[in-house]
Amino acid sequence: MSAGSPQALAAAPAARPGVPASAASRLVRRHPLAAASAAFLVLLALAAVLAPWVAPYDPLANDYAAMFAPPGSRHWLGTDSYGRDILSRLIFGARTALLVGFSASVVGATAGALVGVASAYFGGVVDLVVQRVADILVSFPLIVLAMAMVAVLGSGTANLVAAIALSFTPRAQLVVRSSALQVRHMVYVEAARALGAGHWRIILRHMLPNVLAPYLVMLTAFLGQAILLEASLSFLGLGVAEPTPAWGLMLSGAAVEFVQRAPWMAISPGLAITLTVLAFNVLGDALRDALDPKLRV
């Protein structure tokens, strides 16, 4: 990820001809789309972290004198039905999207990896039952699974993260398990057992580090999906609750109702979702090609 950072990009032109180009300039030349995505995501992450200083307005401040203000010099992207500045809400919404996206993907992929490796390690009936359950859960579309989890867990941001993470888990588990099965019969696992290592020590210290490649590929593939899921659930009123700024939430209700009067309310949040998910997907594809071209999530 550091390949797209400003320092790395600035260092690139210094490379003399004949000297191997730096990783960053190679990335820009060979995968221009991936480089652009990385740059976009770095900017987005910066905006999210620095939101209180970058955003021109308080994202929660109603301004009834400026309801439905079109984009202009005072409000660059216009205001919504409460007179709230859309640009500021977009910037703070990036926090929600990245926070939910990252935590759900990390939790989901990690939980899946643990279950997958453990299932491959123990084998037998445990493996069989765990696999069947995962097979069934995978037959549900992600959004259906996430919605069902929201229904069971209740609303709120933490539960939203849990719901998205839980719907990723069976997918992660199936992918990691197949890699773990190859690792299971490696000599070093046998050796660890011969030395008297416990089950969990073998799983955590010897097997888990060796399924890192599929884990990382999956994690990046999840990021885009998680952000899309968060947006969809918030749009449906099952995710992040008002008045927290969230992109999906900005598209629901008034944005659809007043689409003719204030189209800017609907256009920019959707664009933010699309660009962010696109950037994560492009980066994920690039990472997959770099780490293991055979893996498909």
Added chain:
Amino acid sequence: MLRYLATRLLLVVPTLWAVATLVFVLVRVIPGDIVELRLVSGGTYVTREVIEQERARLGLTKPLWEQYVDWVGGLARLDLGTSMWTGAPVVREIAIRLELSLQLAVMATVVAVSLAIPLGVWAAVRRGTWVDHAVQVFSVAGLATPSFWLGILLLLFLLWTFRWLPPMLFTPLWVDPVANLSQLVWPALAVGYRYSAVATRMTRSAMLEVLREDYIRTAWSKGLAERPVVVRHALRNALLPVVTVIGLEFAFLIGGLVVTEQVFNLNGVGKLFVDAISRRDYTLIQGLMLLVASVYVFVNVGLDVAYALLDPRIRYR
């Protein structure tokens, strides 16, 4: 073939039974009291007695195994129980909305196929050119675009260019085809574009693989024109993985419908699901989850049959 089909269909029963069990476990065993959540989420104050009465009414005071036997026993009689919210049978609630959703799913699949196959073939034939790159960007963007946002953009486009909005009320296809289609074409486009992305990629890579085969070189060298080589020799042989993807996507379509129906204010299965979740109507949620899983299972059986029809090398016993 018939014997194979019969065995496959028989195997559907234990699969669906396992799904039903899992759905049951998901709803009952995960912490959180259904009734309490449902009554308290309304924001009103309720006494313990009211909650207990409601629990008894819904049969939740029975031991878990008895509830399970009730649920699975009901399924065997195609009885999914009654909705906790409306009191109507779950089967009825679903049935009245299935027509709209099924039609939308079929239309969206038609949109996806008619985008994916020509684009995927075109990109493969013009590999490495700007056409290829443009098609790939188009399909990657499709995966990233939320279908509900695309729906809003479509509505906006209709408003700006034609000063017209699609009708709000659903009319069945056979009553008034024009009104029906002018309402459902737009959500079908929004969902179809998103679902074309994976199929486009699959068509492209399957075509690339087939185009390397010897018989394609033979076809070229005997002087065939591009069209018969690409369509008759290559595409027909590349179609199998594409059909798989399209079939599975059809099974997954309900996910796309969930959000898109909301934008276009369509009273379909997707909207029913959203309502069921926000009302915490657990029997309805169970029924809908089972519906989604059954569609997936039956589509898989259908795909296996389709393989045999499309590929003469595949024979089942």
